[in-house]
Amino acid sequence: MAHAHESNTKRIWFVFALLSVVTTVEVALGMAKPAALYMTNFLGMNLLNWIFIILTLVKAYYIVWAFMHMEGETKALRRAVVWTVVFLVLYIVFILLVEANYVFGVYRDSTIKWNF
Numbered sequence: 001m002a003h004a005h006e007s008n009t010k011r012i013w014f015v016f017a018l019l020s021v022v023t024t025v026e027v028a029l030g031m032a033k034p035a036a037l038y039m040t041n042f043l044g045m046n047l048l049n050w051i052f053i054i055l056t057l058v059k060a061y062y063i064v065w066a067f068m069h070m071e072g073e074t075k076a077l078r079r080a081v082v083w084t085v086v087f088l089v090l091y092i093v094f095i096l097l098v099e100a101n102y103v104f105g106v107y108r109d110s111t112i113k114w115n116f
Contacts, residue, residue, distance in 0.1 A: 015062050018061070018062060019062060020060055022055050022059050023059070025055065026052060026056075029052070034048070043097070050075060056110045057089065060085075064081070
């Protein structure tokens, strides 16, 4: 029994270290804001924002997998949770990009002035 506890402790520390590294990379990129990433557009958004989205999804995955014990659940439950989240995240990213592009077009092409 002690061996399982030790293994679990190592796994938790590994996930903690991984999440800490990913968070540190996010903060460093947010503070540095490299022009190569910030000024390069990909699919309607700059690369820096895409990197933030991907790193946030990686952190969410490890939090759910390790700290919410999804690795011990049945395959069907894991798939139901993961595919629902993947669908919702893709859907919200799509909606945000479409709506932001529309609002930008309205302000760019109309007589409404930018006041913010």
